[in-house]
Amino acid sequence: MNTWLWLAEGPLFWLSLSVFGLGVAWKLTGLLLLGGPRAQPTPRGSPAGGAVYTILRHFVPRRVFLPGAGLHVLAGYAFHLGLFILLGFAAPHVAFFGERLLGVSWPTLPQWGFIVAAEFAFAGLIILWAMRISEPIQKLVSRPADHAATWLTFLVMLSGCLALEEAHVSLRALHMTLVDAWLFWFPFSPLMHTFTFLFSRGFTGATYGRRGVGL
Amino acid sequence: MGLGSGLSGHSRTLNDDLVVAPHGCGALPGFAIPVCAGGRKSMNWPNGELHGRLGLLLLAGVFLILQAVFVPAEQAHAQQLDTPPNTLDQKTGPAGIWRDLRRGKPARETRPFTPPVQAIQIEGEEWRKVRNEWIRPIGGGVLLFAFGGIILFALFVRRVPIEGGRSGRPVSRFTRYQRAVHWFTASVFILLAISGLILLFGRTILIPIIGKSAFAAVASAAKQGHNLFGPVFIVALLLLLPAFFRHNRPFWQDLAWLARGGFLSRREPPSGKFNGGEKLWYWLLTVFGLIIAGSGIFLDFPAIAPALVYLQFSHILHAVAAVVLITFAIGHAYLGSAGVEGVLEGMTTGCVDENWARQHHPLWLEELEAKGEKTARGCPRAVDPDGGDVPAAREAAEEAAS
Amino acid sequence: MSMHEAHERFVSETGARIASYLDACVRCGLCADACHYHQASGDPRHAPVMKFQILDRIYRRHRDPFAPLWRLLGRGRDPDPEELKELRELIYDTCSMCGRCTLACPMGIDTAQMVWIVREGMAAAGLAPPVLEQMARRAKKAGSPMGIDPQKLREILDEVSREYDVELPLDKDRADILLLDSSLDFNVYRPTLAAMAKILNRLGLNWTFSTRGYEASNLGLFTGDVDVARAMVARIVEAAEEVGASIVLAPECGHGYGSIRWEAAELLGFEPPFEILHISEFLARLHREGRLKLRRKERSLTYHDPCKVGRRGGVVEEPRELMRDLVSDFREMHPSGILNWCCSGGGGVVLLESAREVQLEAFRIKMRQVEDTGAEGVIMACAFCHYTFDSSAKHFGWDCGIEDLVQMVAEQMVVEDA
Structure with missing residues (x-):
């Protein structure tokens, strides 16, 4: 048990974190280096302004697409916000980041806050998964990687939930091992949308900002 | 200007789903200016239930957050338990305390939200007996019977086929929302069932296999998981039950459907959108689901229980309801997938084959046709027999049509 | 024209912008709600997201920063002629490159731009509609x-x-x-x-x-x-x-x-x-500068924003500046401006016989929009939209009362004698 935990929080963790960091950097740099058009039309508006506008605007669905998109967007926010909150402010996570990575600590959630955030995150993720396997379009277009991303993230969260009592080394080791796998796989997976969404919205925003439209 | 006779003479009316509700025009910051965003009803949502659903989602969210009220009380309680006061006559000493307990000397009453001062009572022993000598053996037996029954059903009755084969014409049956909340509830139910069964039967079944130390971890995991997902299940129920309420009202013919053996009978008695069996499952889920939810709240937040007996009673209700729901869930899962041809796609794609509908829910199909509400909107061009690519289904439809 | 040239196009046109789109798409399918062809057919294959899967496969193999890894793992695929032929329905018949899907996409993916690139490859392979x-x-x-x-x-x-x-x-x-x-x-x-x-x-x-x-x-x-x-x-x-x-x-x-x-x-x-x-x-x-004065017509009219002029062109307010002085009762459709629905015929769709059925079905959206304003007619500012309205309205026997923006200006401009 101790060996497993030592591996999962030690060498395997550092390896996974390195692959994560290098992989993300490689992917994003490489992507940007693919280049753009050789000439741009005379702008009517600001590309930079358009980029910022579109990045922010697409956080909220346009009213005309509701209620159809409503459940999807709500579940998405429940998941993402719940996950960010518990990832960043749950006591065991802050302890881990603080001790092992950053050397600083910050205020944490009370236990109940951790649990409520997790419940939102689970509810959101499960609803999103339910839609991915039942909506005809999503069924048709989802790649194995999209399903794997959902499942792996879910297992990371589930193993964390199972280890909540923080009384059994095996459960903590299981959680850490899954975290390591998640980190390792991250740069090669659809999870990269975490960063690429900024580029995607940004490029569209810049293109149409140049044309004087906020899309 | 008008739509003219040419339009009304068309066999298909303008899509009534496309009701646009003006929301007025507003200026957007920056570049694009007065944009008028109209509300367009989604193809898949029935009339006007948006606000109900948003309201429910909000309620669900508020419910989850309300745990903030319960859990601090729980934590306060946990602290208090470190130094439990002695409610019995301290002069009597340990032996005297046990004697008094066995004689059923009642504990002092407590008010809600203060830590119950009962650390121990004689009724606890009764509760343990009920759990270990009644619930576990009988519940276990019922569950084994359920599993066994499904296996026998699978072996002997096999898959109920679609009479006359597939027509290749799809009919829209369940909305996007209904399918999402169904699978949401099902997933959470499975997680709770597995963890709950570990909590009830784990010691007996698992310790001989994996040993005590490993079981300690498994049990801890099961408890944490069960406690976290419990409230999520309540949210799921609050979303699911209203979403399927319409068409689930029980009528006498539903009893008749059940009495005649449902789709096992030579001529399946006609049903509306939901047959007797489905309605039975819906109402069992409602009744026992609410019981399991209510009892679960006490069990997850013991601080709100005024006395231990509430928890004991809750546990018994919880376990009984769980056995009932798991038993029927097994049947529901089987009959909703492998047991009947053409049924699962209703809850995955949202669409079913017309012949399936005519065979199993003819009254529903008639009602749709009479109201002009029968639609294949949102359905793949033809419902594929093997859940594969639409092109294959399109060929099947062409074949069926020729 | 050859598959080789097609391939060259697909690869060379996948720059940083397209790569961002391909790496940001999480296959949520929300784009479909915005697409008039998908609304018309209800066919999941017509969802906008389906149109660029071919680019995704090529990107993985050739342009992705991890392409060597994917090639090693056998991921990504070069297209074959059969696949491209089947893709014609998605690329030419059921897409007007109107860009409405971009508004619905949480990632702001410009699917229309990607459809253009796929058309580049198709044309290079000699597979554009004859x-x-x-x-x-x-x-x-x-x-x-x-x-x-x-x-x-x-x-x-x-x-x-x-x-x-x-x-x-x-x-x-x-x-x-x-x-x-x-x-x-x-x-x-x-x-x-x-x-x-x-x-x-x-x-x-x-x-x-x-x-x-x-x-x-x-x-x-x-x-x-x-x-x-x-x-x-x-x-x-x-x-x-x-x-x-x-x-x-x-x-x-x-x-x-x-x-x-x-x-x-x-x-x-x-x-x-x-x-x-x-x-x-x-x-x-000119109107703003006071050099073009207009006389109002006593009529209630609405306006169809052409996709390539409005949403993708940036000319949204200018026609309205004119119409406010051209029409006594100007009514906005819902939705309008950059959120307007496509006429259903753009991008060449109205010229394709193979697309006629879905195009006409999609045109119902426009009819409904116009009817809901209660206006006597609709103003056009694009000949292609005008043509689509004319031919589709004829099919449905719909009297839509089309007016043309420039014609109105010409008829209603007030010329001061020198």
Whole structure:
């Protein structure tokens, strides 16, 4: 048990974190280096302004697409916000980041806050998964990687939930091992949308900002 | 200007789903200016239930957050338990305390939200007996019977086929929302069932296999998981039950459907959108689901229980309801997938084959046709027999049509 | 034309912007709710996200920063001719490149741009729809997709000049403004052509047509044939330079405006050295400056924002500036502006027989939109939209009361006597 935990929080963790960091950097740099058009039309508006506008605007669905998109967007926010909150402010996570990575600590959630955030995150993720396997379009277009991303993230969260009592080394080791796998796989997976969404919205925003439209 | 006779003479009316509700025009910051965003009803949502659903989602969210009220009380309680006061006559000493307990000397009453001062009572022993000598053996037996029954059903009755084969014409049956909340509830139910069964039967079944130390971890995991997902299940129920309420009202013919053996009978008695069996499952889920939810709240937040007996009673209700729901869930899962041809796609794609509908829910199909509400909107061009690519289904439809 | 060339196109056109899109898409399917063709057919294959899967596969294999890894793992695939043939339905028949899906996408993915790139590859493989390919060839050879070469142009301008009693200068030595028009106007909507000329003449502006470059429409943008696309805009630039024009006026032609205003720079490799304005933009400017006064018509009218002019072109407010003074009761459709639904015929769709069924079904959305305003008619600012409305309304027997923006300006402009 101790060996497993030592591996999962030690060498395997550092390896996974390195692959994560290098992989993300490689992917994003490489992507940007693919280049753009050789000439741009005379702008009517600001590309930079358009980029910022579109990045922010697409956080909220346009009213005309509701209620159809409503459940999807709500579940998405429940998941993402719940996950960010518990990832960043749950006591065991802050302890881990603080001790092992950053050397600083910050205020944490009370236990109940951790649990409520997790419940939102689970509810959101499960609803999103339910839609991915039942909506005809999503069924048709989802790649194995999209399903794997959902499942792996879910297992990371589930193993964390199972280890909540923080009384059994095996459960903590299981959680850490899954975290390591998640980190390792991250740069090669659809999870990269975490960063690429900024580029995607940004490029569209810049293109149409140049044309004087906020899309 | 008008739509003219040419339009009304068309066999298909303008899509009534496309009701646009003006929301007025507003200026957007920056570049694009007065944009008028109209509300367009989604193809898949029935009339006007948006606000109900948003309201429910909000309620669900508020419910989850309300745990903030319960859990601090729980934590306060946990602290208090470190130094439990002695409610019995301290002069009597340990032996005297046990004697008094066995004689059923009642504990002092407590008010809600203060830590119950009962650390121990004689009724606890009764509760343990009920759990270990009644619930576990009988519940276990019922569950084994359920599993066994499904296996026998699978072996002997096999898959109920679609009479006359597939027509290749799809009919829209369940909305996007209904399918999402169904699978949401099902997933959470499975997680709770597995963890709950570990909590009830784990010691007996698992310790001989994996040993005590490993079981300690498994049990801890099961408890944490069960406690976290419990409230999520309540949210799921609050979303699911209203979403399927319409068409689930029980009528006498539903009893008749059940009495005649449902789709096992030579001529399946006609049903509306939901047959007797489905309605039975819906109402069992409602009744026992609410019981399991209510009892679960006490069990997850013991601080709100005024006395231990509430928890004991809750546990018994919880376990009984769980056995009932798991038993029927097994049947529901089987009959909703492998047991009947053409049924699962209703809850995955949202669409079913017309012949399936005519065979199993003819009254529903008639009602749709009479109201002009029968639609294949949102359905793949033809419902594929093997859940594969639409092109294959399109060929099947062409074949069926020729 | 070959699969090899197609492949080259697919790979070379996948730059940082397209790669971002491909790496941001999480397959949520929300784009489908915005697409009129998907709404019409209900077929999940018609969801916008399905249209760029081919680019995704190629990207993984050739352009992804991790491409060597994917090739090792056998991920990603080069397309085969059969696959491209089947893709035609998604790329030409059920997409007008209107860009509405981008508004619904949480990642802001410009699917229309990717469809354009797939069309580039298809055209390079010789798989663009034959009717569009023919028109594109004619455009490159003769100067117009309907075969209006310079000689024919002279004849048409003469006819229009006589019929509508308006002067149509051609090949002036020097002019401030170069006017373009589409073959649809030259052949079909001649009142619009006459109207533009009337307005410019009455305002005393120094303008001309040029046989060097006169066609606003760009079939290269429909087929995906980059050579044709480039040739069409190159002619316009040459013509403008020849007459020394400081302004090039794009007529009521959606993709035509976008072609010279927004696509030309990338096609040619340089910024065209003159101002390019949509006719409504130009008229709105004059109106703002007080040089164009308008008289209101007593009618209730709504306005159909052409996708390539509004959402993808940026000209949203200018037509409204004019319409507020042209119409006593102007009503907005819902939704309108950049959120407007496509006419259903753009991008060449209305020219394809194979797309007719889904296009007509999608047109119901427009009928409903117009009917819901309760207006007596709808104003057009794009000849292609106009043509789509005309032919689809005829099919449904719908009396839609179409008005044309430029024609209204011409009829209702107030000319002060000098």
